[in-house]
């Protein structure tokens with residue numbers, strides 16, 4: 001064991017002993033539902049259980065919705081919703097006996113935490129993002145380091161304590177190694193982005209312990225027919241002006257909101273495009289748009305102009321892999337005009353004109 005790793009482990013063990021001595025309930029927070037976040041949450045649960053915290057005093061709380069189809073498939077395959085609870089629903093029941101762990105996130109003020117934002121002081125943090133994290137003291141365990149995936153950090157911890165074996169008889173979650181494999185794979189774009197030596201070592205380690213057939217099934221993702229139709233619509237309703245693109249994805253049910261971001265990701269990869277904006281009118285009376293830009297020099301300007309236009313409904317950040325700016329907004333429109341098929345096209349055209357003025361206009365030049 002390296003000196004650094006044994007120091008990290010010693011601090012974790014100290015905090016775990018304190019949680020045990022005080023009979024606290026530890027709430028592991030996954031503030032989004034992607035493979036890395038889910039894997040890290042269940043791997044930490046495995047670790048804490050084997051360090052002596054009873055199952056009944058470990059809870060996984062999640063934020064948001066699965067969004068991407070792969071996340072849905074993972075959750076469904078292992079019935080994960082039976083083993084985690086939505087933070088927003090559970091938050092009112094939290095009491096003085098609860099303590100918190102953050103995995104794959106470290107910022108207590110993150111908006112995804114909803115009502116809990118700014119109110120949690122985590123006692124454990126394991127994260128690979130460079131976010132404003134809580135300060136490490138004697139009494140907490142804050143491990144924030146630059147790796148390709150948080151799953152890599154959990155893999156390292158499990159290996160350090162010799163807990164990389166999973167047995168059904170003792171109630172272990174047998175799917176943890178598979179989740180860790182998917183977590184590292186997806187956050188490093190298949191070991192191609194942001195990958196450190198530890199990421200690749202950890203990846204092959206957990207891969208060798210994973211069910212290959214399940215892995216194939218969970219990485220073979222077919223686009224739904226609705227997605228293909230939406231993509232066709234967006235391709236047919238996209239306007240390009242120089243290096244910029246604005247595309248309308250039409251009128252979507254709120255369960256398909258994630259398509260907007262997915263299409264913006266795709267279109268920002270088109271040759272010659274540095275800014276891609278995709279928007280849709282959603283049936284919950286919202287105008288949703290996603291913006292992607294490979295020109296990081298635009299960050300300040302975009303932030304300025306779009307904050308002014310859309311206030312707090314707009315947010316922009318550098319992507320986890322540092323490859324592009326990612327942002328978006330959800331603007332409440334108050335009336336579901338597009339529900340009326342007779343005026344839908346006119347309405348979408350009107351909004352298209354509005355978006356063109358913003359993203360092709362002088363303010364953002």
Ligand SMILES: [Mn+2]
Pocket residue numbers: 036037104128148149150187
């Ligand atoms: Mn991650």
